[in-house]
Every structure is written in structure tokens, then in C-alpha cells.
Amino acid sequence: AQSVTQLDSQVPVFEEAPVELRCNYSSSVSVYLFWYVQYPNQGLQLLLKYLSGSTLVESINGFEAEFNKSQTSFHLRKPSVHISDTAEYFCAVSNFGNEKLTFGTGTRLTIIP
Amino acid sequence: DVKVTQSSRYLVKRTGEKVFLECVQDMDHENMFWYRQDPGLGLRLIYFSYDVKMKEKGDIPEGYSVSREKKERFSLILESASTNQTSMYLCASSGQPNQPQHFGDGTRLSIL
Numbered sequence: 392a393q394s395v396t397q398l399d400s401q402v403p404v405f406e407e408a409p410v411e412l413r414c415n416y417s418s419s420v421s422v423y424l425f426w427y428v429q430y431p432n433q434g435l436q437l438l439l440k441y442l443s444g445s446t447l448v449e450s451i452n453g454f455e456a457e458f459n460k461s462q463t464s465f466h467l468r469k470p471s472v473h474i475s476d477t478a479e480y481f482c483a484v485s486n487f488g489n490e491k492l493t494f495g496t497g498t499r500l501t502i503i504p
Numbered sequence: 505d506v507k508v509t510q511s512s513r514y515l516v517k518r519t520g521e522k523v524f525l526e527c528v529q530d531m532d533h534e535n536m537f538w539y540r541q542d543p544g545l546g547l548r549l550i551y552f553s554y555d556v557k558m559k560e561k562g563d564i565p566e567g568y569s570v571s572r573e574k575k576e577r578f579s580l581i582l583e584s585a586s587t588n589q590t591s592m593y594l595c596a597s598s599g600q601p602n603q604p605q606h607f608g609d610g611t612r613l614s615i616l
Contacts, residue, residue, distance in 0.1 A: 434508075434594055434610050435596075435607040442602060490554060492549075494546045494548075496545060
């Protein structure tokens with residue numbers, strides 16, 4: 392069965408500093424990868440996705456993630472964070488042809504002014 | 505834009521009650537999902553449905569059932585609520601396989 396590991400449950404970062412949120416998954420078969428963001432008292436919103444093609448994917452608000460098949464990783468990065476990035480971030484994986492997602496346990500990103 | 509609407513944001517019920525959580529999506533999606541979210545555990549799949557009247561168990565179906573009589577509506581039922589079912593419940597929908605799931609805002613359910 393697929394599993395997803397988010398190594399850091401909480402990440403505090405100073406405003407305008409870079410950040411990396413780590414995600415590793417277990418399966419070596421064809422996978423699709425997602426990052427979701429959850430702002431306080433809201434549901435999850437899709438941040439970015441990797442389905443195929445370029446291994447580097449970007450979101451509209453400056454985040455990017457790189458699919459690394461050999462390391463089974465999909466780490467999320469942003470070169471300069473803002474207060475508004477304070478949220479919980481979830482990595483999720485699905486296997487090819489499977490509608491179900493497996494989620495990591497989430498990383499709470501706190502931005503320090 | 506896809507809209508997934510959950511009927512209640514907050515709900516308080518008593519142990520032993522039968523509880524219904526409703527979810528409606530407006531994008532004609534085939535797939536619908538119910539998750540519960542608990543601190544430190546992430547999202548865990550309770551049930552999902554890939555068509556009207558079709559359902560499959562997820563990872564933690566015990567104590568829950570579901571109903572999908574119409575394509576746009578997916579209901580989660582707690583047959584006899586217990587305190588360990590106090591949680592945030594999230595509904596989601598998706599269209600084609602491996603396309604992103606779209607989430608509602610969640611229902612925070614407290615069982616007293």
C-alpha cells in the first residue's frame with residue numbers, strides 16, 4: 392500500500408526567508424503527486440500537481456515542487472515566504488488509474504515576522 | 505470553479521445519536537470522498553463513491569456508512585455517534601482519474 396511521509400510536523404520560518412517542506416512516498420510504480428494547502432478554518436485547496444512531463448512544477452503564488460523518482464520525493468519550496476503563507480500543507484499521492492489519494496500527516500508552516 | 509458544499513460548518517451531537525453529514529458538488533463529478541482529519545494523523549479516507557449507488561470502504565469505515573442516491577450528493581452517516589468520532593470531516597469530489605480532488609470547507613463535529 393502507498394504511504395506518504397512528511398518528515399516535519401511544524402516548520403517556523405522568518406518572513407522573506409526560503410522554505411522547504413519535505414515529502415517522500417513509498418511506491419515506485421507510476422504515481423501522481425499533489426500538494427494541498429489548508430488555511431485556518433477552511434478546507435484543502437490544491438497548490439500544485441505533478442501528473443507527467445516536466446519534473447518541476449510551479450504554483451501561481453511562488454511555490455514550486457520537484458518530482459524526484461529515484462529518491463521518491465516531491466519536496467515543496469518557496470524562495471521567500473510571506474505572512475500569508477501561514478497554513479498547513481499536505482502532500483498526497485495516487486497511483487496511476489486509482490482515484491484514491493493517500494495523504495501525509497501535514498506540515499504546519501508558521502511565518503515569523 | 506468547482507464548488508463542494510458541506511451542509512454544516514459546526515455540529516454538536518450526543519453519543520448514541522444518528523448523525524447525517526451532507527455534501528453536494530456542482531461539477532457533475534463521478535467520484536466523491538469522505539475523510540476525517542485529526543491532528544497529527546492527516547486525512548484518512550472513510551468511504552468513497554465512484555458512481556450513483558456505488559460505494560467502497562476506505563481505510564477507516566468502522567462506525568460509518570454512506571449514501572449516494574444522486575450524482576451530486578454524498579452523505580456520511582454515523583449510525584450511533586461515539587465520542588471518538590469527534591473530528592473534522594471533509595468531503596471531496598473529482599472527475600477524471602488522477603485529476604485533483606476538490607474539497608469542501610469541512611464540518612467540525614463534536615460528540616458529547
